[in-house]
Amino acid sequence: MIKNKRSLVTSLSFFIALIFIKPSTATVYEIESENKRLIGEPIIHTVVKGDYFQQLAEQYDVGFLALLAANPEHDPFLLKVDTEVVIPNQMLLPFISRKGIVINLPELRLYYYSPEENKVHVFPVGIGRQGLSTPLTSTVIGEKRKDPDWRPTKEMQKRHFAEHGEYLPDVVPAGPNNPFGKYALRLGTSEYLIHGSNKRFGIGMRASSGCIRMYDDDIKWLFDNVPVNTKVRVVNQPVKMSFENGDKQLIEIHQQLSDLETTKGNVILTKAMQRFVGTNREYWQQLLPVIEKPHGLVVELAK
Incomplete structure (x- = not known):
């Protein structure tokens, strides 16, 4: 009985903590020059009692899968x-x-x-x-909308009926049950949106029906600061490379998205990457574990 009570208290504490997590708004980086592509500094967080990955992802405004890939040795729920x-x-x-919005799908x-x-x-x-x-x-x-209605497409209705045996409502108005959250930005005239969410989980993950989800504070910032007609590019770059200061060779590798149309075979070993790394055996030995299991962190190739 005591054990059950303790488990109940632990579970309640978990959900109470989840309710009160407030993600920070955008991480802002200075761009020193057009020739440099490295931004930010690595941060090391020392775990305290009660920490878990979803809470840390929201606290530092990073993606859940990015946190998981960078820390494969940790249990995301029992740190x-x-x-x-x-x-x-x-x-x-x-x-x-470097103009407008760029969304790189593999790094989310x-x-x-x-x-x-x-x-x-x-x-x-x-x-x-x-x-x-x-x-x-x-x-x-193409359009910005506050408190948007959600109208599930015919395809969504079919999938929901196949999975649950019932159809979704034709329209879900603004409110806590609306999957779009409080703000939405339309990509051109398409059905795809950058929008908020009524769920805490799924940011920094592959979880939507094709739209782009953001934390509430983040989408509000974007809604308030990005005008209509801002350029948007959605790209597929699982590997990013840079020569910094003319000498440092830096590379960042993410898990590829194998179901994208432009992805054929192993995109990690592209000709561009082979030219960048060169024939140095030590470099390839250093990269082999990252190629096999990408962690999304910047690696400096060093002899």
Whole structure:
């Protein structure tokens, strides 16, 4: 009986903590020059009693899967006190022009480049699950909507009926049951949106039907600061590379999304990557474990 009471207290504490977690808003990085792509600094978090991965992901405004990949030795729900967790807050900018919004699907991150400052705002995002991938595209923010209605598509209705034996309502108005949350930004004139969510989980994961999910505070910031007609590029770059200061060779490898149309075979070993790493055997030996199990952290190739 005492054991059951303790378990109940632990469970209640878990859910109370979850309710009161408040994610920080965008992580902002200075861009030193057009020639540099490395931003941020690695953060080491020392675990205290009650810490778990979802709470840390929201606290540091990073994705759940990014946290998991960077710390494969940890149990995400039973972290040991005084152990260290790597917070993946250092990264290389995607290889694309630094304008507007860039969403790199394999790393589950959204970058917004300030038009009047040398700064980039970085957010974790949830994207389409396997079989319902978020499409690669070049478009603009076509519309912004506060308190949007949610109208499930015919395909969603069919899937929900097949899985649950009942249809979804035709329209879900703004409120706690609305999957879009409080704000939505439409990609062009398509059915795909960047939006909030009525669920705490799924940010930084492949969990949506193709739309791009964000934490409530993050989507509010984007809604308030990004105008209609802002350029948006959704890209697939599982490998990012950079020569920093003309000498440092840096590489960042993420798990590839095998169901994207542009992904054929092993995208990790591209010709660009082979040219970048070269023929140095020590470099390849250093990278082999990362290629086999990508952790999404910046690696400096060193002899």
